[in-house]
Each structure stands twice: as structure tokens, then as C-alpha cells.
Amino acid sequence: MRLASLVIALFLTACASGGSTGMTSEGISGTARQGSTNVISAEEIKAQTFQNAWQAVISLRPSWPQVPAFVRNARISFERLQEIRIEDVKEIRMLSREQARVRFGPDAQQTILVVTK
Numbered sequence: 622m623r624l625a626s627l628v629i630a631l632f633l634t635a636c637a638s639g640g641s642t643g644m645t646s647e648g649i650s651g652t653a654r655q656g657s658t659n660v661i662s663a664e665e666i667k668a669q670t671f672q673n674a675w676q677a678v679i680s681l682r683p684s685w686p687q688v689p690a691f692v693r694n695a696r697i698s699f700e701r702l703q704e705i706r707i708e709d710v711k712e713i714r715m716l717s718r719e720q721a722r723v724r725f726g727p728d729a730q731q732t733i734l735v736v737t738k
Contacts, residue, residue, distance in 0.1 A: 659717075661712060672706070672707060678702060687699040688730065692737060
């Protein structure tokens with residue numbers, strides 16, 4: 622757990638300094654920041670430069686748990702969000718346990734739902 626926290630902290634530091642992650646250190650406008658804490662909107666995504674859905678989640682909602690995601694109703698690991706091109710993402714939503722169970726069945730836990738174009 623400590624190692625994972627350290628890796629994330631180093632990653633975020635590199636992002637802020639304009640590292641090679643594809644993310645910029647440009648600020649997000651006040652309008653873009655007004656979004657919901659459980660939704661990453663298209664406006665927020667477009668306000669910065671990301672290469673994939675994983676970068677958007679890590680940068681815009683670092684407090685979200687790294688839980689499985691559903692893309693086109695297929696369950697994937699959090700790390701596989703790196704395979705989802707940001708151009709294909711309309712929104713990214715964190716579902717509560719109850720919302721996840723209603724949508725994906727009784728075994729679903731809290732999850733990230735990536736809505737594609």
C-alpha cells in the first residue's frame with residue numbers, strides 16, 4: 622500500500638512538472654471544476670491533454686479508489702483504463718456500490734463506469 626501511494630505521488634509530481642505522461646500542467650477553468658465529484662465530464666477531459674482514461678481519472682479524481690471499471694458493459698481492471706483512448710471517452714463516472722449492483726448484478730462492488738462515444 623505504501624509503495625502504491627509513493628508511486629502515485631511520484632506520478633502526480635511528474636505530471637505537474639510536464640513529464641512525458643501526456644498530461645499538461647495547465648489549470649482547469651472554474652467552469653470545468655464545477656462538475657460532480659462522481660463524474661468526470663467531457664468538458665473536464667477536454668480542458669487538459671490526456672492520452673487515456675486512466676490518466677484522466679488519476680489526474681482529475683485522485684481520491685477515487687482504484688477499482689474495476691466497466692467499458693461497454695465489460696469489466697476490466699483499473700490499470701486497463703490505460704488502453705482506453707481519451708478520444709473515445711464521453712464521461713467517466715464513479716458508481717456507488719448500490720448503483721453498481723443495480724446495473725451490473727449482486728456481486729458488483731463500487732466501480733468506475735467509462736462511457737464511450
